[in-house]
Amino acid sequence: MKRGYLLIILISLSTLELVAQSIESTLVYANEQFEVGNYQNSALAFERVIFFSEGKVDFSVYTKLADSYRLNNNAERAIKFYDIAQYQADNDSARNEIIFRKVFTYLQLKEFDQGLIALFDLKTNSNEQTQFRKEYLKGIIYYLKDDYERSIDVFDEYLSLQEKEALKFNELKNQLKKAENIKPNLAMWLSVFIPGSGQMLYGDFKDGLNSMMLTAAFVTLYFNYVMDFSLVEGYLVVLPWFQRYHRGGYQNAKENALEKQELIRSKVYQELVLMHPEKIK
Amino acid sequence: MRRNIILILLISIAGVGKAQEISEIALLQNLDEHHHAASKEKLSDKYHYVKQNTNELQFVMSGLFLFYKEFISSQDSQSCSFTPSCSEYALQAVKQQGIFKGMLNGFDRLSRCNSLSPEKYEVDPETRLLLDPLKL
Numbered sequence: 001m002k003r004g005y006l007l008i009i010l011i012s013l014s015t016l017e018l019v020a021q022s023i024e025s026t027l028v029y030a031n032e033q034f035e036v037g038n039y040q041n042s043a044l045a046f047e048r049v050i051f052f053s054e055g056k057v058d059f060s061v062y063t064k065l066a067d068s069y070r071l072n073n074n075a076e077r078a079i080k081f082y083d084i085a086q087y088q089a090d091n092d093s094a095r096n097e098i099i100f101r102k103v104f105t106y107l108q109l110k111e112f113d114q115g116l117i118a119l120f121d122l123k124t125n126s127n128e129q130t131q132f133r134k135e136y137l138k139g140i141i142y143y144l145k146d147d148y149e150r151s152i153d154v155f156d157e158y159l160s161l162q163e164k165e166a167l168k169f170n171e172l173k174n175q176l177k178k179a180e181n182i183k184p185n186l187a188m189w190l191s192v193f194i195p196g197s198g199q200m201l202y203g204d205f206k207d208g209l210n211s212m213m214l215t216a217a218f219v220t221l222y223f224n225y226v227m228d229f230s231l232v233e234g235y236l237v238v239l240p241w242f243q244r245y246h247r248g249g250y251q252n253a254k255e256n257a258l259e260k261q262e263l264i265r266s267k268v269y270q271e272l273v274l275m276h277p278e279k280i281k
Numbered sequence: 282m283r284r285n286i287i288l289i290l291l292i293s294i295a296g297v298g299k300a301q302e303i304s305e306i307a308l309l310q311n312l313d314e315h316h317h318a319a320s321k322e323k324l325s326d327k328y329h330y331v332k333q334n335t336n337e338l339q340f341v342m343s344g345l346f347l348f349y350k351e352f353i354s355s356q357d358s359q360s361c362s363f364t365p366s367c368s369e370y371a372l373q374a375v376k377q378q379g380i381f382k383g384m385l386n387g388f389d390r391l392s393r394c395n396s397l398s399p400e401k402y403e404v405d406p407e408t409r410l411l412l413d414p415l416k417l
Contacts, residue, residue, distance in 0.1 A: 104305065107312060144312055207355070214356050248357040266313055273309045 023052050027061070034068060043068035059088035063098055070101070075109045092123045096130050103137060112145045132158065132277045143269055148176055155272065165275060172268050179264040184257040191253035195246060198253030202260050211249035218242035324350055331372070339376055346372045362396040364410040373415045386415075 030045030046065035050057055066081035082102040089095035099121050106115035119138055124131040135158035142151035152173060159166045182202060191198030196212030199205075218241055225234035324347065331347060334340045349368055361367050371387030378386060390413070402411035 104308060108308065110312070140309060144314075210352055211356050214353065244358070244360065245353075245356050251358050252356065269313050270310060273306055273313075276306050 023049055026052075030064070034064060037071075039068045039072035043072060043074075059085045059090065059094065059098075062088060063101070066098075066105075067101065070105050070108070075105045078105050086121070093127070093130075096122050096124075096127070100133065100137075107141070107144070110144075112141050116141050129277065136275065136277050140272065143272060148180070148265075151272075152176065155275070159275070168271070169275075172271055175264055175268050179261045179268070182257050182261040182264075184254045184261070187257040188250050188254035191250035192246075195249045196253075198250060199256055201253075202257050204256050204260075207252060207256060211245075211252065214245050215242065215249060218245060328369070334376075338380055342372060342375050342380075362394050362399075362411050363390070363402075363413045364405050364408050365414065367391050367394050370413070370415055377415065377417060 026045050027049050030042050030049060033039075033042035033045060043065060046061060046068060049061055050065065062081050062085035066078045066085060069075070069078035069081065079102060082098055082105065086095055086098045086102065089098055099118055103115045103118045106112070106118060116138065119134055119141075122130060122134050124134055135154055139151050139154035139158055142148075142154060155169060159169050187198035187201050189198070190201055191211065194212075195215040196208035196210070199208035199211060218238055222234050222238040222242060225238055328347070328350070331343045334343055346368055354366075354368065363370070365373070367387070367390050370390045371383070374386040374390075375383030377383070393413075396411070399411055402413055404410070405412045
């Protein structure tokens, strides 16, 4: 009987040791997989580590698990584990880093509002660099939400201490103002009344002239028909064609204006992204 | 055990900083939806095969096609029911079947371009237009 108990204790002890070894080696394996970019395997291995440790692992394991999911394009699951890591983190600096990664994951999902909300969890009172990074991301998110005015305000504050960048930023502000002044609907209505003028308004002379000549040709043809045949014939034969190209023209005017606006905004955005805290410090 | 885990993770995290900055910038740059909306394909890139002509007739037809696309079709809203469009189809037909048969094929396509019998064609999932490529 006594020998039986001893045997059971010995077996259970050896099993425990086996499990402990297995967790460590799994963790090494998980890290190896993460390093070589095999994120699917690393995620599975980190999940295994957490499962066999019954969740009693350091927050950094959760962070790496979330990273694995994020890099494996499973952003929803990544956010879940960033949340756990964030609440288990034992210092502000680590917590802030996790929050930043969570924000980027929300951005990947194009959930800009959630990203903005997550930014407010940051504890920035002790670290200027964190504050700097937070403002940068806030500005970028507002821009992505098409809230250009707020984005400019945030960047104004963000760059207030950087004289060189502030000058460059003024130029970007002017560009944005230029984009703001482009009115696609105005271009469209101008082209409704004077074909081609909407395109020309924003510098697209080739397209404007093209539209003007084409519609003028149809108008001439219409009057020719009316004079040579009858009003009804002109109406039936030429007007459908005129209507088709006239409509195409004013739709083009609106699209071209929108395109120009988007192009300017895109250029400004690319410049703003390059104002990353690490680049301008 | 816990200490070992932290140690392993700390070693693996070291040196990640710079790469992280680059990946952050790349990710943010890719989020730019304005750029995707603004980028428009050039006519010569879109119809690159137009330049591949084997005789003068094909050269003239290709020139007419590009003129039509540049100055007339560009002023029109989407009106063709098919993909490839009737003009593209006619050009391909002329190039592959010769001027006579190709023109006839092109006119046949124009007479079918009316959306009156969509059940006869598959729908292209990308453009939502009726699929009718040139069949030889």
